[in-house]
Each structure stands twice: as structure tokens, then as C-alpha cells.
């Protein structure tokens with residue numbers, strides 16, 4: 001099974017039925033799988049804070065949500081994480097493309113990469129970092145944990161996890 | 169008519185519906201006029217009421233009314249294409265457009281100048297968009313509920329706020345009783 005399909009099946013197994021995405025090259029395959037899956041309502045959002053609002057509503061309506069985004073979005077969504085997701089105590093798995101790590105070809109991506117873990121730590125957001133494909137074996141446990149504690153949880157997935165960028 | 173007068177007038181229509189209410193004075197006013205477990209008050213996060221309401225409308229069948237403001241819609245304009253392209257027939261976005269940022273001291277918004285939020289909603293692809301005068305809001309809102317079609321209402325009113333107390337209810341209590349009301 002491809003890693004894209006495995007991640008999607010793990011989301012479905014965790015009863016996640018509502019996924020919002022902001023695109024990323026690394027996440028393109030998993031976004032395709034999610035879009036095709038009959039048990040997931042896929043709703044692309046224009047910005048990550050908007051996506052978190054959609055997820056908050058879906059969860060209050062009784063459907064488990066998830067958001068898929070780049071790590072640059074941590075810079076966009078700090079207020080939303082603090083004053084919506086954390087303040088009202090809502091669960092939100094965040095599958096994050098960790099741009100700007102090893103094998104990254106675009107220098108500017110490093111500028112947010114160096115802040116990513118520090119910002120998540122400052123927000124007291126439980127954070128997991130997938131570097132090798134076997135790290136994804138933890139995903140079902142991470143999803144259970146998220147809906148057990150009603151917190152946003154970050155899953156950072158770097159270029160090495162996704163197999164790099166072709167010749168990079 | 170100012171926003172609090174509209175809210176007073178439409179309170180009997182809102183009472184039995186799921187309502188997501190915008191941050192700041194709009195939530196304080198609705199809370200003071202007619203607090204209900206079916207009301208979700210935003211205490212922070214400007215701009216996301218319309219998105220929360222859409223997420224809620226898409227996963228369950230009860231009607232959802234979002235009470236938003238012109239300033240808050242302007243801060244999350246990406247919401248309009250998302251609403252238009254993910255049609256929830258049980259979703260009503262009521263934008264109370266007073267042409268100002270009411271909660272921060274009535275500074276003018278662009279919606280009070282050259283920008284038409286109704287035309288922007290139409291351009292985004294929303295199919296049922298109604299701009300009305302403040303006095304017509306109740307009637308237009310009731311018609312939208314009866315139509316059972318996704319509707320964006322832009323109610324043009326005067327700028328101004330009623331003096332209401334800050335909401336001191338714990339956010340988790342607001343959220344928990346709201347979720348129970350959704351499920352009921």
C-alpha cells in the first residue's frame with residue numbers, strides 16, 4: 001500500500017470524516033487519496049485559519065475533522081489555535097508538510113522551518129515528526145490520542161519521509 | 169436601525185435554530201437579548217463565524233444561521249468561494265452590514281464605502297444572495313429558512329452598539345451545551 005493510501009486509511013479508521021486541505025507538493029498524493037475516498041468529505045480551504053474554522057464546525061456537528069497544510073501555516077494560525085481550537089478545547093489533528101528540512105530545494109522554506117517546532121512548543125501543542133516511512137506506524141495512536149485529549153496535535157512530515165524531491 | 173435592534177427583532181426566529189454568532193459586541197448583544205444553548209458565541213478569532221457555521225451545516229441536517237459582520241467577512245473573504253462551492257442547503261449567512269468595525273470603535277469598513285459584499289458573494293458563486301434594509305431582515309431570514317436553500321443575506325443597517333455586558337461563560341461550557349443542542 002502506498003504511504004498516501006495508508007495515511008488515508010488510518011484517517012478513516014480513526015472515524016475522521018471531514019478533511020480540509022491547503023495544497024502542498026509533498027502532500028499532493030495524500031490529498032488525491034482523500035478526495036477520492038467515499039467516507040471523507042474533502043473541502044479545500046483558501047487559508048489555514050479558515051480551514052480550522054470549518055473543522056471546528058464539523059466537530060461540533062458530530063464529525064471528526066482533520067486539516068492538512070504546510071508548516072508555514074503555523075505562522076498564519078497561531079491566533080486561531082489559541083482562541084478557537086485550544087480555548088474551546090477542540091480536537092484537531094494537523095497533518096503538516098514540514099518544508100525547509102533536509103532535502104529541501106527552496107531556501108525560503110527554511111525561514112519558517114527554523115521556527116516551526118519552537119512555535120508549536122510555545123503553544124504546548126503535542127508534536128510528532130515523521131522522518132522515515134516507518135514513523136507513520138504511530139499515526140493511528142496519534143489520532144486516538146488527539147480525540148482522547150481534545151487538543152490540536154501536529155504531525156510534521158519532512159521531505160525525507162516523502163522520499164525527497166526527485167533528484168534532490 | 170442598529171444591529172442590536174435587528175437582533176431583538178429576529179430573536180424569535182433565531183431561538184430554535186443553531187446560531188453561530190460573530191465575535192465581540194454582536195455576541196454580547198445576542199447573549200443579553202436571548203441566551204440559548206443553541207447559540208455558539210465566538211469569544212475570539214475574528215472572521216471565522218462563517219467558516220464554523222459552514223463546517224457545521226455540511227455534516228448535519230439542522231439549519232444553521234451565522235450572524236456575521238461586514239468587518240469580519242472582509243477579514244476572511246476566502247470564505248465566500250468556499251461557501252459557494254460547497255453548497256449546504258441548510259446554511260444561512262446573515263451579514264449585518266453596518267459599514268463599520270463596531271466592536272473596536274466604529275471605524276469605517278470598505279463595505280461602507282465602495283465595496284458591495286452582496287456583489288462579492290455573487291461573484292464568488294453564491295446563488296441565493298439577498299441584500300435588504302435592516303427593517304426587512306426578519307422577513308428575509310424567515311423566507312430563507314422556508315426556502316431550504318443556501319442563502320447569503322446582507323442586511324444594511326446603521327452603525328452603533330448597545331451597551332451590553334461581556335460574556336463571562338466559560339468557552340468549554342458554551343461549546344458543550346451547544347454540542348448537546350446540536351445532537352438533541
Ligand SMILES: [Mg+2]
Nearest residue numbers: 237238239268
Ligand atoms: Mg460592522
